[in-house]
Amino acid sequence: MNKSFVIGSVIGGIIVTVGGAFAGYREFQAAHEARVVSVKALTKTIKTPRQECHDEQVTHTKPVKDTHRLVGTGVGAALGGLLGSQFGGGNGKVLTTVAGVAAGGYAGNKVQQKVQQGDTYTTPEQRCTTVYDSREVPAGYDVVYVIKGDQRHVHMDHDPGSHIPVKDGHIVMEPS
Numbered sequence: 001m002n003k004s005f006v007i008g009s010v011i012g013g014i015i016v017t018v019g020g021a022f023a024g025y026r027e028f029q030a031a032h033e034a035r036v037v038s039v040k041a042l043t044k045t046i047k048t049p050r051q052e053c054h055d056e057q058v059t060h061t062k063p064v065k066d067t068h069r070l071v072g073t074g075v076g077a078a079l080g081g082l083l084g085s086q087f088g089g090g091n092g093k094v095l096t097t098v099a100g101v102a103a104g105g106y107a108g109n110k111v112q113q114k115v116q117q118g119d120t121y122t123t124p125e126q127r128c129t130t131v132y133d134s135r136e137v138p139a140g141y142d143v144v145y146v147i148k149g150d151q152r153h154v155h156m157d158h159d160p161g162s163h164i165p166v167k168d169g170h171i172v173m174e175p176s
Contacts, residue, residue, distance in 0.1 A: 033163040034147035044139040053128040062119045072112025073105045080104015
């Protein structure tokens with residue numbers, strides 16, 4: 001035999017063997033890995049409540065001691081009667097005195113009412129509301145992959161990279 005023929009045959013045999021081994025390895029690898037098509041990181045919003053407080057000045061009306069306003073009515077009636085008695089004569093004087101007592105009593109009652117409503121004091125009071133702090137936290141990954149020509153979808157807790165290991169025809173979810 002020709003030496004060139006033997007060398008060519010050996011080299012050809014090596015190339016065929018390497019090519020077959022490579023193709024076999026790719027087929028073996030394809031049976032043990034799924035190819036990742038896309039990975040989308042997911043997040044979720046966590047809301048944490050907290051109290052937010054501030055002091056506010058609140059106006060209060062002081063408690064009333066004379067709820068019927070007798071002092072104002074009495075003082076007003078006395079002053080009105082005194083003033084009414086200064087006018088008229090005879091029965092007219094009595095009439096103006098009675099009218100002065102009535103008008104003075106009413107006016108004194110209303111004056112005391114206004115004074116009581118204006119008798120106020122302020123105190124600081126704490127007002128609180130619940131507010132929420134928001135933050136985004138990782139919530140896993142939506143992964144689209146291809147195994148044996150079928151495109152599939154899975155939710156994973158980690159980014160699998162470009163391939164997902166396969167064992168017994170099913171993807172392996174745990175990171176390696």
